[in-house]
Amino acid sequence: MKQPAVSHIPExxxxxxxxxxxxxSRERADAARNREKVLxxxxxxxxxxxxDHVSMDEIAAEAGVGKGTLFRRFGDRAGLxxxxxxxxxxxxxxxxxxxxxxxxxxxxxxxxxxxxGAGRFQLxxxxxxxxxxxxxxxxxxxxIHPVYAAHRxxxxxxxxxxxxxxxxxxxxxxxxxxxxxEFFSYLRNGRGLSLEEIQVGxxxxxxxxxxx
Amino acid sequence: MKQPAVSHIPExxxxxxxxxxxxxSRERADAARNREKVLxxxxxxxxxxxxDHVSMDEIAAEAGVGKGTLFRRFGDRAGLxxxxxxxxxxxxxxxxxxxxxxxxxxxxxxxxxxxxGAGRFQLxxxxxxxxxxxxxxxxxxxxIHPVYAAHRxxxxxxxxxxxxxxxxxxxxxxxxxxxxxEFFSYLRNGRGLSLEEIQVGxxxxxxxxxxx
DNA sequence: GGAAGTAATGGACTGTGGTCCGGTTACTTC
DNA sequence: GAAGTAACCGGACCACAGTCCATTACTTCC
Numbered sequence: 001m002k003q004p005a006v007s008h009i010p011e012x013x014x015x016x017x018x019x020x021x022x023x024x025s026r027e028r029a030d031a032a033r034n035r036e037k038v039l040x041x042x043x044x045x046x047x048x049x050x051x052d053h054v055s056m057d058e059i060a061a062e063a064g065v066g067k068g069t070l071f072r073r074f075g076d077r078a079g080l081x082x083x084x085x086x087x088x089x090x091x092x093x094x095x096x097x098x099x100x101x102x103x104x105x106x107x108x109x110x111x112x113x114x115x116x117g118a119g120r121f122q123l124x125x126x127x128x129x130x131x132x133x134x135x136x137x138x139x140x141x142x143x144i145h146p147v148y149a150a151h152r153x154x155x156x157x158x159x160x161x162x163x164x165x166x167x168x169x170x171x172x173x174x175x176x177x178x179x180x181x182e183f184f185s186y187l188r189n190g191r192g193l194s195l196e197e198i199q200v201g202x203x204x205x206x207x208x209x210x211x212x
Numbered sequence: 213m214k215q216p217a218v219s220h221i222p223e224x225x226x227x228x229x230x231x232x233x234x235x236x237s238r239e240r241a242d243a244a245r246n247r248e249k250v251l252x253x254x255x256x257x258x259x260x261x262x263x264d265h266v267s268m269d270e271i272a273a274e275a276g277v278g279k280g281t282l283f284r285r286f287g288d289r290a291g292l293x294x295x296x297x298x299x300x301x302x303x304x305x306x307x308x309x310x311x312x313x314x315x316x317x318x319x320x321x322x323x324x325x326x327x328x329g330a331g332r333f334q335l336x337x338x339x340x341x342x343x344x345x346x347x348x349x350x351x352x353x354x355x356i357h358p359v360y361a362a363h364r365x366x367x368x369x370x371x372x373x374x375x376x377x378x379x380x381x382x383x384x385x386x387x388x389x390x391x392x393x394e395f396f397s398y399l400r401n402g403r404g405l406s407l408e409e410i411q412v413g414x415x416x417x418x419x420x421x422x423x424x
Numbered sequence: 425g426g427a428a429g430t431a432a433t434g435g436a437c438t439g440t441g442g443t444c445c446g447g448t449t450a451c452t453t454c
Numbered sequence: 455g456a457a458g459t460a461a462c463c464g465g466a467c468c469a470c471a472g473t474c475c476a477t478t479a480c481t482t483c484c
Contacts, residue, residue: 026451028451028460028461029450029451030449030450030461030462030463031450031461031462031463034462034463055439055440055441056440056441056442057439057440057441060464065464066463066465067442067443067464067465067466068442068444068445068462068463068464068465069462069463069464071441071443072462132351139344139394139397140394140397140398140401144402166416166420167412167413167416169403170399170413170416170417171417173395173398174386174390174417177389177390177395178386182351182352185351185352186355187385190352190355190356191381191385201379201382204378204379204382205382205386205421208378208421208423209417209420209421211420240431240479240480240481241479241480241481242431243432243433246432246433267469267470268471268472269469269470269471272435277433277434278433278434278435279434279435279471279472279473280432280434280435280472280473280474280475281433281434283471283472283473284433288471288472
């Protein structure tokens with residue numbers, strides 16, 4: 001049940017280092033300080049008024065920092081949202097890799113996929129606006145993010161294990177596409193489904209897709 | 213095989229009438245003229261430079277019309293995109309209701325769903341940027357649009373017919389969610405799949421979901 | 425054909441995400 | 455401790471989506 005060397009989730013690390021492949025030079029002290037100030041400010045404002053309803057200008061102002069600094073650090077709105085979610089995302093990843101079944105290793109693949117779904121729904125339920133912000137942005141940007149790659153690899157492997165006949169790649173993407181913030185909030189608010197109903201639907205989806 | 217009174221697709225009709233439920237008062241002559249001018253201008257510019265890469269200001273200018281007029285007519289960018297797609301959408305709807313099998317009535321439900329997918333992929337292939345624009349916009353707006361409702365009702369009924377045991381509602385939404393412009397372009401450009409490969413994947417999805 | 429009433433117009437205006445760059449500050453080297 | 459340099463800073467700036475409302479153009483009714 002070894003996972004492949006799924007690139008670990010960075011994202012407390014500034015965007016630049018993530019990009020310029022060798023994050024060798026250490027982060028300057030003032031930069032680190034400012035990053036913390038921004039994260040704290042964003043966290044505060046988001047908690048107060050909801051992740052939508054807060055502009056980037058306001059976050060910069062609240063943090064006592066220029067707008068340029070904000071964007072230099074986090075790239076864009078989605079990047080900031082990702083950084084704020086980082087802790088939860090690490091937790092989740094940790095549970096996937098080393099947690100107890102059915103989320104962690106040990107359970108049947110289908111059960112692990114359902115547990116993955118349940119975990120995501122839980123996260124969506126408590127951090128919906130933030131995750132929506134992280135997934136937003138031009139076109140297919142979110143698919144490029146290492147978090148997406150990690151989730152995809154996880155589901156890919158489990159799907160293959162559950163049913164070697166299936167098109168793992170496509171199935172993994174379809175499953176993830178059913179776990180987006182946008183789709184979730186449509187089911188929840190647009191269709192009025194409860195968290196449980198959504199989970200039941202997803203579980204049924206998994207069973208049918210990987211009936212083996 | 214009668215469809216329920218699926219609200220027909222309007223959308224050459226201005227947004228207002230769509231909303232204020234009784235489109236009684238006729239459209240003024242200058243308004244109609246301007247609408248045509250805008251549609252023509254948008255069509256031209258989109259064809260020239262791609263649907264992204266054209267701002268609303270430019271469309272208004274090209275049409276020789278004020279910005280206010282543009283937005284009054286079409287509500288927002290997505291509304292304009294919908295209006296431009298209207299003809300194709302009507303065509304498609306017509307084929308669903310009265311065309312020949314497997315897209316139209318007469319074929320087995322699973323085959324009709326696959327044909328629906330094939331039709332959407334075809335449209336996505338030739339009008340991708342436009343459809344993406346129509347589906348864009350804040351949060352879950354696109355789910356409210358009558359076109360979504362019509363597609364959903366169609367799939368809902370076919371899914372029920374194919375497999376009465378399945379959760380039709382959820383399945384219909386999952387299927388539609390696998391036919392979005394965003395997901396399509398991810399599979400296409402992000403994963404490098406061909407049109408055919410995507411169709412095969414979707415067909416397999418349908419078979420597995422509605423195995424009966 | 426003209427007056428009154430109403431719908432449509434257009435462009436200035438606002439708010440927002442994101443970029444740019446001259447000036448500043450923190451580390452490094454000697 | 456001074457000088458050099460690369461990274462960082464902030465806020466002015468830009469483009470763009472969408473709003474507002476005083477003015478204009480159509481329609482209708484006499």
